[in-house]
Amino acid sequence: MVDGLTEFFGETAEVNEGHYLISYGSFKRFDVYTGEKGKTLVVDSESDMSIFDRFSEDEANEIVLDTNRRFRQYLEYVTGFNTKERKKNAEKAAKKA
Numbered sequence: 001m002v003d004g005l006t007e008f009f010g011e012t013a014e015v016n017e018g019h020y021l022i023s024y025g026s027f028k029r030f031d032v033y034t035g036e037k038g039k040t041l042v043v044d045s046e047s048d049m050s051i052f053d054r055f056s057e058d059e060a061n062e063i064v065l066d067t068n069r070r071f072r073q074y075l076e077y078v079t080g081f082n083t084k085e086r087k088k089n090a091e092k093a094a095k096k097a
Contacts, residue, residue: 025067
């Protein structure tokens, strides 16, 4: 999990009580940790909207697209499932709840 943060975002995570935190691109805060019983991955993020003040619109949009691409690659790396498979699993879990 933590090695993927370095691989896909090029950042070394700050570790705080089992949470791995980075800041990258359009993420002001990107927090990853395992859920109860260690069987789920929990991701919490906060967007850095100031990129639209600090960069041109085209540059900011490219930062957002790059961050999103890396995020999707990271999720596939840590879960072993692509976007379509994760959506299907989430729909199944929602029906059970």
